[in-house]
Amino acid sequence: MSEGHTDVTTDPLVSCAEDCGVRDVQDRLGDKWTVHVVVELAPGPRRFRELQRLVTGVSQRMLTLTLRRLERDGLVSRTVYPTTPPQVEYALTETGHSMTHLIGQLVDWSLDHRAVIARAREEWDTRTTA
Amino acid sequence: MSEGHTDVTTDPLVSCAEDCGVRDVQDRLGDKWTVHVVVELAPGPRRFRELQRLVTGVSQRMLTLTLRRLERDGLVSRTVYPTTPPQVEYALTETGHSMTHLIGQLVDWSLDHRAVIARAREEWDTRTTA
């Protein structure tokens, strides 16, 4: 399906409503921490504590939840080394790595249109406030 | 910035935490109706009622909210024809159209990895339940 899809404007992209798996990806991309975590894991494996330092602002709880969801979907692998103190290493799987390209598209588009969106938003706000 | 970005795994994609505009796009892509609405607007302008029929399951309230947010960000234009009964036409702006390509990437990736994710999820669920 992927290679045959070139013209977005003439193709009913989402003919399936909720059940074609797009929703799941949207949820990941849309939540607050997943993108950051994946980005930090992209260069290589990281330990829990390292991730928490790298992903600024994330709480222990949310980092755990985010990693669990990614692990559940097979995007992140979790390796426990039975040392003292315990040591757990998280790494992107092959599928997880392929997601970084998608995230790259997202980030690129966001940066490319950031200014235009910001300006439109300001304009709209002043127009509706006044 | 976009063309210079080819290797995701060696590039700190999101060095800015919350304030680089990526969050806004994530919110749009992540919410329940925006993607559907944009997809339905991709082929051409639509009236409110048409959209509500096309986007199955959306309530009047959520369709309005979704369109307002898109309009605020300059992704959708709203044209009112002062007829009786009133007639309002929604259309993608140029920026909005460029977003359909991003959505295309999202949908393609989701479909390509749908099976793998679903299997990983099943496996994880049975493993954690047992």
Add this chain to the structure above:
DNA sequence: CCGGATCCCGTATGATACTG
């Protein structure tokens, strides 16, 4: 036809304290 106003609920997120 278009959409604003109101009420209500489930879930995502955050803060904090506690364990192996």
Add this chain to the structure above:
DNA sequence: CAGTATCATACGGGATCCGG
């Protein structure tokens, strides 16, 4: 270090009624 448990809160989203 790497979590888990609990409580509190905010926000998205659904249902419904009303107005231009």
